[in-house]
Amino acid sequence: MCHWVHPLCDIVLYICHWAHPLCDIFLYMCHWVHPLCDIVLYMCHWVHPLCDIFLYICHWACYPDVPTVSPWGAPIVWEGTFDPEEDFRLHHERGTVVGISVFAVGKYLSQYLLPFLVSANQHFMPGLKCVIYVVTDQPSAVPSVSLRPGLTLVVLRCPSRTRWQEISMMRMKDLPELVFPLAKEQVDYLFCMDVDQVFIGRYGPETLGDLVAQLHSGLYPWNKTYYTYEQDPRSAAFTPLEKAHYYYHAAVFGGTIPHLVNLTSSCLRGILQDRSKGLEAVWHDESHLNRYLALEALPSKILSPEYCWMSWDWFLWLKKPKMRWAQKNYKNMRS
Numbered sequence: 001m002c003h004w005v006h007p008l009c010d011i012v013l014y015i016c017h018w019a020h021p022l023c024d025i026f027l028y029m030c031h032w033v034h035p036l037c038d039i040v041l042y043m044c045h046w047v048h049p050l051c052d053i054f055l056y057i058c059h060w061a062c063y064p065d066v067p068t069v070s071p072w073g074a075p076i077v078w079e080g081t082f083d084p085e086e087d088f089r090l091h092h093e094r095g096t097v098v099g100i101s102v103f104a105v106g107k108y109l110s111q112y113l114l115p116f117l118v119s120a121n122q123h124f125m126p127g128l129k130c131v132i133y134v135v136t137d138q139p140s141a142v143p144s145v146s147l148r149p150g151l152t153l154v155v156l157r158c159p160s161r162t163r164w165q166e167i168s169m170m171r172m173k174d175l176p177e178l179v180f181p182l183a184k185e186q187v188d189y190l191f192c193m194d195v196d197q198v199f200i201g202r203y204g205p206e207t208l209g210d211l212v213a214q215l216h217s218g219l220y221p222w223n224k225t226y227y228t229y230e231q232d233p234r235s236a237a238f239t240p241l242e243k244a245h246y247y248y249h250a251a252v253f254g255g256t257i258p259h260l261v262n263l264t265s266s267c268l269r270g271i272l273q274d275r276s277k278g279l280e281a282v283w284h285d286e287s288h289l290n291r292y293l294a295l296e297a298l299p300s301k302i303l304s305p306e307y308c309w310m311s312w313d314w315f316l317w318l319k320k321p322k323m324r325w326a327q328k329n330y331k332n333m334r335s
Helices: 009-019 021-027 034-047 049-062 084-094 107-123 164-169 171-186 257-276 285-296
Strands: 097-104 129-136 151-157 189-194 197-199 211-215 248-255 301-303 323-325
Touching: 097 107, 097 171, 107 129, 107 197, 129 171, 151 171, 164 171, 164 285, 171 189, 171 257, 171 285, 189 257, 211 257, 248 257, 248 285, 257 285
Parallel strands: 097 129, 097 189, 129 151, 211 301
Antiparallel strands: 189 248, 197 323, 211 248
C-alpha cells in the first residue's frame, strides 16, 4: 500500500522501523491526502524524535508546490524568487536605511546578545546602512562588538521584568515608547526580532516591505487545523480558523514605522484587555500578532521558513537558510 502511494515511502519503512518498531504501524497511514499526512507526522514525532525525518518525506510527497504568493497577492520570499543584485542596487541607490530592534532583558542578554550582534554584523543587509536598537534592562552589560562601516548600535533602557511572558508581551508597549520615536527619524524599515536567534546567511533587502510577517517554521508544513491560534472567544486574541491563512512567528516581524505603530497598538490593546479579565492568550503576544495579521491588516510580504528556521535539521530541504533559532535552555532561561 505504501509503495503504491509513493516509492519514497519504502525508505520510510526502514527508517521508521530502525528508529522504533512501533513506527511500523504509521507506515500504513502514509497517504497523499494532506490532512492524513499531518496526523502521521504528529504521531511519529510523539513515538520517537528520530522519526522527524518522516516529516520531510511526507512534506515532499504531500506538498510538491512551494507557495510563492499568498491568496491576497503578497509575495512569499524563498531563495530563488528574487534577484539579490537588483534588490540591493535599488535600495542602495535610494539610500535605504534598515533597523533591527532586539530585546535583551535579564538572562537573555548574557546568553544570546553577543552572537546575535556578531552574526547581524556579518549577514544583515550587507552594504546598506543599518541601525540596531538594543533594548535592555542592563545597558552597561551590552557587549562591545566591532561593527562594519554603516552599522550603528543604539542601546535603550527598559524596565526589568521577571516573567519571560511579560518580557515578550510588553515589548508591544516598549517599542512605541522607546524605539519608534528614534526609528521614525533614522530608518526606512524596521525589523523587530527575538534575541535568541543567529544569522547564518545573507538577510537582504528582498525582505523589506510595508508590513512583513514570518511564517512559523515549526508549524509551516502542517494543516492549519493544527495552528495554535487563540481559540478562547473571551480573549481579544481569538482568531477563527476559517479567517486565517498562515501561522506567523513573533520572533520576526517588520515594516515601516506607521504600520508597526498600528500593529503594536492593536496587540497591546488586546493584551491589556485580556489582563483586565484575568486572561492571557495561549502564545502571549504571538497570539495577538496572529490575530492582527489575520483580521486587521494582511501582510504585504511574507518570509518563508528560510528566514527563521529551527536550530536542527534545516539542511534536509531548505535551499539557503538565513537565520536559525539559537540553542534553547528554557528551564534555565525562563526560571
